[in-house]
Amino acid sequence: MSVVVDTAVSSDAAVVTLADLAPRRSWRNTKSSLMSALMGLAFLIVFVPIVTLVFTVVSKGAGIVFADFPAWFTDRIPVRGREVGPGMGPAIIGTLLITFTASVLAIPLGILGAVYLNEYGKASRWAQIVRFMSSVMTGVPSIVMGLFVYVVFTLRFGLSGFGGALALACLMLPVVIRSTEEMLRLVPDHLREASYALGTSKSRTIATVVLPAAFPGIVSGCLLAIARAAGETAPLFFTIGIVTETNPNVFSGPNTALPAQIYSNAFTIFDGAKERAWGAALTLIAITFFFTVTARVVTARIQKKR
Amino acid sequence: MTPDQDSRSQEPGDPPPSADRTSSAEQHDAALVASLRSGLHGGREVADRAFGAVSRLSGTMVLAVLALIAVTMVGRSVDAIRWMGTDFWVWRRWAPPEQYYGILSFVFGTLYTAVIALLLAVPISLGIALFVTQIAPVWLRRVMVYVIDLLAVIPSVVVGLWGLLVLAPNITGFYGWLSDTFDGWPVLGSIFGSNPQGRSFLTAGIVLAIMITPIIVSLSREVIETTPQSEKEAALALGATKWEMIRGSVIPHSKGGLVGAIMLGLGRAMGETIAVALTIGSALGQITLNALASGNSMPAVITAEWGEADALKKSALIGMAMTLFVITIVVNTTATAIVQRSQKRTRGAV
Amino acid sequence: MAIEHPTSQIGSLVSPFPHSKEDHVDADISVDVTSAPASVDGQAPAATVFELQGLEVHYGPFRAVRDVDMHIRKNEITAFIGPSGCGKTTVLRCLNRMNDVIPTARVGGRVLYHGIDLYGPEVSATELRRRVGMVFQRPNPFPKSIYDNVAFGPKVNGVRSKSDLDDIVEKSLRGAALWDEVKTRLKSSALGMSGGQQQRLCIARAIAVEPEVILMDEPCSALDPIATARIEDLMQEMKDTYTLIIVTHNMQQAARVSDRTAFFTTEVNPESDRRTGTLVEFARTRKIFSNPADERTEQYVTGRFG
Numbered sequence A: 001m002s003v004v005v006d007t008a009v010s011s012d013a014a015v016v017t018l019a020d021l022a023p024r025r026s027w028r029n030t031k032s033s034l035m036s037a038l039m040g041l042a043f044l045i046v047f048v049p050i051v052t053l054v055f056t057v058v059s060k061g062a063g064i065v066f067a068d069f070p071a072w073f074t075d076r077i078p079v080r081g082r083e084v085g086p087g088m089g090p091a092i093i094g095t096l097l098i099t100f101t102a103s104v105l106a107i108p109l110g111i112l113g114a115v116y117l118n119e120y121g122k123a124s125r126w127a128q129i130v131r132f133m134s135s136v137m138t139g140v141p142s143i144v145m146g147l148f149v150y151v152v153f154t155l156r157f158g159l160s161g162f163g164g165a166l167a168l169a170c171l172m173l174p175v176v177i178r179s180t181e182e183m184l185r186l187v188p189d190h191l192r193e194a195s196y197a198l199g200t201s202k203s204r205t206i207a208t209v210v211l212p213a214a215f216p217g218i219v220s221g222c223l224l225a226i227a228r229a230a231g232e233t234a235p236l237f238f239t240i241g242i243v244t245e246t247n248p249n250v251f252s253g254p255n256t257a258l259p260a261q262i263y264s265n266a267f268t269i270f271d272g273a274k275e276r277a278w279g280a281a282l283t284l285i286a287i288t289f290f291f292t293v294t295a296r297v298v299t300a301r302i303q304k305k306r
Numbered sequence B: 001m002t003p004d005q006d007s008r009s010q011e012p013g014d015p016p017p018s019a020d021r022t023s024s025a026e027q028h029d030a031a032l033v034a035s036l037r038s039g040l041h042g043g044r045e046v047a048d049r050a051f052g053a054v055s056r057l058s059g060t061m062v063l064a065v066l067a068l069i070a071v072t073m074v075g076r077s078v079d080a081i082r083w084m085g086t087d088f089w090v091w092r093r094w095a096p097p098e099q100y101y102g103i104l105s106f107v108f109g110t111l112y113t114a115v116i117a118l119l120l121a122v123p124i125s126l127g128i129a130l131f132v133t134q135i136a137p138v139w140l141r142r143v144m145v146y147v148i149d150l151l152a153v154i155p156s157v158v159v160g161l162w163g164l165l166v167l168a169p170n171i172t173g174f175y176g177w178l179s180d181t182f183d184g185w186p187v188l189g190s191i192f193g194s195n196p197q198g199r200s201f202l203t204a205g206i207v208l209a210i211m212i213t214p215i216i217v218s219l220s221r222e223v224i225e226t227t228p229q230s231e232k233e234a235a236l237a238l239g240a241t242k243w244e245m246i247r248g249s250v251i252p253h254s255k256g257g258l259v260g261a262i263m264l265g266l267g268r269a270m271g272e273t274i275a276v277a278l279t280i281g282s283a284l285g286q287i288t289l290n291a292l293a294s295g296n297s298m299p300a301v302i303t304a305e306w307g308e309a310d311a312l313k314k315s316a317l318i319g320m321a322m323t324l325f326v327i328t329i330v331v332n333t334t335a336t337a338i339v340q341r342s343q344k345r346t347r348g349a350v
Numbered sequence C: 001m002a003i004e005h006p007t008s009q010i011g012s013l014v015s016p017f018p019h020s021k022e023d024h025v026d027a028d029i030s031v032d033v034t035s036a037p038a039s040v041d042g043q044a045p046a047a048t049v050f051e052l053q054g055l056e057v058h059y060g061p062f063r064a065v066r067d068v069d070m071h072i073r074k075n076e077i078t079a080f081i082g083p084s085g086c087g088k089t090t091v092l093r094c095l096n097r098m099n100d101v102i103p104t105a106r107v108g109g110r111v112l113y114h115g116i117d118l119y120g121p122e123v124s125a126t127e128l129r130r131r132v133g134m135v136f137q138r139p140n141p142f143p144k145s146i147y148d149n150v151a152f153g154p155k156v157n158g159v160r161s162k163s164d165l166d167d168i169v170e171k172s173l174r175g176a177a178l179w180d181e182v183k184t185r186l187k188s189s190a191l192g193m194s195g196g197q198q199q200r201l202c203i204a205r206a207i208a209v210e211p212e213v214i215l216m217d218e219p220c221s222a223l224d225p226i227a228t229a230r231i232e233d234l235m236q237e238m239k240d241t242y243t244l245i246i247v248t249h250n251m252q253q254a255a256r257v258s259d260r261t262a263f264f265t266t267e268v269n270p271e272s273d274r275r276t277g278t279l280v281e282f283a284r285t286r287k288i289f290s291n292p293a294d295e296r297t298e299q300y301v302t303g304r305f306g
Helices: A027-066 A089-121 A125-137 A142-157 A161-186 A189-196 A202-230 A234-239 A258-266 A271-305 B023-041 B044-084 B104-135 B138-153 B156-181 B201-224 B229-237 B242-271 B274-279 B298-306 B311-349 C021-025 C088-094 C125-131 C146-156 C162-175 C179-185 C195-207 C225-238 C251-257 C285-290 C295-301
Strands: C048-059 C062-073 C077-081 C105-113 C132-135 C213-217 C243-247 C260-268 C275-284
Touching (some): A027 B201, A089 A125, A089 A161, A089 A202, A089 A271, A125 B044, A142 A161, A142 B044, A142 B298, A189 C125, A202 B044, A234 A258, A258 A271, A258 B156, A271 B138, A271 B156, B044 B311, B104 B201, B104 B242, B104 B298, B156 B274, B201 B274, B274 B298, B298 B311, C062 C243, C077 C088, C077 C251, C088 C213, C088 C260, C125 C132, C162 C179, C179 C195, C195 C213, C225 C251, C243 C251, C251 C285, C260 C295, C275 C295, C285 C295
Parallel strands (some): C062 C275
Antiparallel strands (some): C260 C275
């Protein structure tokens, strides 16, 4: 480590005066402040696009979303691009349905997987492989996941919301496993021992002591996974198709979702469709932010408790 | 040395009491034995084992899905790859009407945009991560983490929409200036080449950088926070300034983890689909250093051309997805290994 | 087997036993022999609860404890003393198979509980732990309410009725001399209690499943002297109902509360610098502290070693 020793300090001056201890204007201090300022600047650089992005989405989307409220949330999507005006109900319902189905598939499986890693497998070879692979799986591109579900599911059963949910579940699974394992690791061992010492079996201990103790953290991790899944677009192209009417049945018939609507409306030349794309973007951001902020609030409440 | 056996004998005149067991005590023992054993047959251990097995199965799902992805990708792309041979990967011509599929330019587009994104995102992300962990006061730290978290969940299609409808039309002026200024320079001249396009490699790279910044920030924040307080204090106690403390203690301690975090960001950038599809410009066959030119990337082509594809073209598109899968798996595996090794080292050291 | 539950008369803090405060607050090592309870000097020898035969414990390749032989008697307080690393906690954790939790631990020799080999293939650790409860070094209440902490064990063991649970909770809290302090706030979090109260709550939680034996691993080491004195009083009251085995660092505590004392020490292995613990001497407490048979015991209890 390169710490420059100031010779003035180490000299054998017998008396220390206040001036000796005063901050000095050295190149080292200037450099330190300069680097700190650069790091702060980095944050501002990121802050600019995020603010303009959110500002654009709100300013361009709010108009259509709140025009003759609640038409945006209930009306069907106009079939022709040149039509002007609201209507995104089917996509909102589709997004919520598909994301919900994906969560039902992925969250229990992911929590059980994390229980295996942290409570059963621990440092065993198999657990280490699973841990490693779930980390690798978080990086599988969403489009690959979409094609995968297309091949194994959609080719046989046709376009449906469930296909999209399967793809999103595959994307959520490793995220849920990793965040839950992280939370289970924070549960102190002495709580497990206290439970074993009362004659509680391992599975009961996990169900009644370990999971409840980690519950808020697990919820927060799952909410973040849901937020991410709700915004995924690519896997939906191959699996759910696109419709303009509400399809409440996840298991059969093509469906639609907000991200798919944004994409298909983005390239049109019609102002009506573009406006709907912005409105859908605002709605989608609102949904994902809702889950993220809820997750944050949950985390903040745990930290306050501790 | 062996302790004297006699030294731990019982007190004299106090024989081991098990010697005089009465028959009633033995009966009671039999009942006890039975109840101690009942656990084995009484369903509890069975439930325990079943629960363990189910959880193990769930964990194994990860491996099953990954293996299944590999199998289906290979199985479905085999037609196109057999049709094209190795030309599939080494040729840039993509001509579906002639049933000619070379994906090299898309591989290039994927890598080039990802590299641009990294060049932009890495210094900024590391700066933010260091600022948040080492310099910012607590209240500001909280606000910044909040903002970064929100950035992380903005759907890629929304970022792409913004890139397409706001960034691309407004940045062409700046691109023109870049192109004119660096005209004739050795390397920069070819990177900021002629005929700048709003939708280009660079625009896609900027959009990707916005998307991977929160990922790199949060991963490197975790790594940096493993630096023991004692090491930082040791540097400060020697009279180091904050920056010297960061250079001397924090960065050497977290180097491995930071490299891993950056590589995970790279993996994410290569796999990103929609934001790139909207902003890269969809030009076929482009392999050029000119970052201001339009191009295309593998995920973008798959999304754009899937709709009207016949069987062979679908097979070619899946072959592209398989190529993407392999590249990202290699990058992610390396990155994960680096992160885990550095974690093991730092955790072991503490 | 039926174990009498502590009755409400024990709830008072004034000990009804001959082993009263005056003896054991005195730091003098010599213990009044006449005050030893009947179960030691009594007519018939008390029944053996545990019999250890050549017990040894390995953690991985490292042998932590070797050659422990002893009989532990019913309704007595047995204390394990010795320097750090001598294996006293390890031996204690063999008695309810708590070492099972540590993956690398291997137990050799035999541990007989009422003549049953605890490490035999047919013995269930969870059934055993119902009968052999444990109180840990640091108070480790679950992050639940006071009531739920005590009711946890009975619930896990199948008690469903609310009124039965209420009765058990009250009886157990009285048994742990805690009822009067907490009866008005049973529903508040256990984490809001003082350390001493938390430890008595852990004792209440242990006795709520009506065990025969309670193991205590340095139960007072995290407590202040007043809280320690209360727990020591409580141990004397509990002795009629339970068999207590305590690990303690504190020789005065062993002298004050226990009927028999086992002294463990460490010996350096010639081949490595790891230390292995072993039992040196096991006898009545007054003998250990006044007239030990082994020189090492004498050195330890007189403070010349360890």
